[in-house]
Amino acid sequence: MSYLRIRDLSVVLRGTRHRLLRDVSLDVSATEVMGLVGESGAGKSMIGKAVLGILPRSARIVSGSIELDGVDLLTLPPRKRRTLVGRKAALIPQDPLTALNPARRIEPQITDRLVDILGWDRARARTRAAEILHDVHIPQPDRVLRAYPHELSGGMRQRVLIASAFAAEPRLIVADEPTTALDVTVQKQILKLIFEMQARHETALLFVTHDLGVVSKICQRLTVLYGGLVMEEAEVGAFFDAPQHPYSRALLAATPRHTDPDADLTPVPDAVIAEARRAVAEADLRWHT
């Protein structure tokens, strides 16, 4: 039984027939970690945003369904949808520098959701916020709660955002390249923390990344995207042993290796890209007719 179930989701660039997501189907079960990989612009972030209802204004869902815990989000009125998503899902955003409101203290930014969605009183929400900050290994949670975002370092802010995501006990976390904006030295700690929290809270996790190395370590399954089209969806073990799709194979081969840092990077061969493009064109042909 999958907690998040996406069927034939198509998103177009508003005002055009150009698709950004092409009939994407995806399942994430209740405690599973699903990796979403692909090149820049492959639509991996777009899927997470569509689920959470924060697609940019220029993108519009034209067909398909997104079921969260058995409820089709796309047929709900906006207000109901927001409350449902707020209760069951949360986002760990990409850039901790812009994901916290610079004009507000940390405390309300964590507790707003507890008060708005769960109906807690401020005092209880505050206790919970301090507790969850402690869980993400932030020393002196009370001091941090009173701070403004600019008083915290990037890694600290990302910890606050992780705490904030888990505070209301959501069942699905969407992590949108949560470490790309961070210093390499803190990336590893933050990744570890996300999976520690995911395991402890037993949530489903949709992990958007272009780092296959990370996926191999922490995900159970992964979905490979190209041009908004699903190329391959597989168990992580099987995938890294023997990727089925030629594009996946090429992507895997293109991953830089730590063991040989001086080796030339392997680009994805033109023939493979041509084939992936053909698949995209064929999908569009079926869709347009």
Place this chain on the structure above:
Amino acid sequence: MLDGRSLVKRTAGLRLWLSAGWIAALVIGAVFAPWIAPQDPLMQDLFTSRLPPFWMDGAEPGYWLGTDSLGRDVLSRILYGGRVALIVALIAGTATALIGATLGLIAGYFRGWADMVISRLVDIWMAFPPVLFAILLIAVMGTGLTSVVVAIIVIDWTRFARVVRAEAMAQGAMDYVASAQVAGRGRMSTLLTEILPNVLSTIAVLLTLEMGIAVIVEAILSFVNLSVSTDDPTWGGMIAEGRLSIHQAWWVLVFPLVALFLTVLSFSQLGEGLKDRFDPVLN
């Protein structure tokens, strides 16, 4: 230690205190004008006409900044004229800010048709030459304080609308707005708690600039005799009258001009100073 930040802070602080000091002095002078003005600003006395300011030969005690060609005390008239200037600055400035910023926030955050309507309106509005537009409005509404205030609001709301719209758009694209939305916030509540606090400093700066502009517009209108009634002293009116006797009594023109200049400068510097002061990143 004198690092860059403390230097910025110190000059910002000085600027803030000087400009706030001038405006405070002006406010006190305007509010208590009946008690502190040395003379009746309307009292004409041809025996004391064109008296020079206190440091020049022929000055009379009690007429610190001299008198105009009708023998009226320049200092007293400046104090009373400050009343009109400040009332206009306060009421017109605040009302303009409220109306313009509200429309700007709506256009910038909700976008869609509301943005279309408001932005086109701003474009059309800005095509009118502002001072001629003001004179036209006063001609239709008749002279008086209310007309001046209304004219300033009608002309200048676009300044706020345009800047606040751009700012709201930029803030609306930030991740924290998306985060708030994921956390189940409604659009209106996101606008008020996430966007508004971040554009507030911009609005405050614009507001002080607008107050300076309001003072200038009022002076222009009273210069061409389209502001309050001719009996009440106004800086613009004094400048217009002083212009006629500049070769005999330069002080009648210069002192109100200096008051006007310092006031407008202070308002704009106050805005800059406040911006630095309340910028959480700089502090």
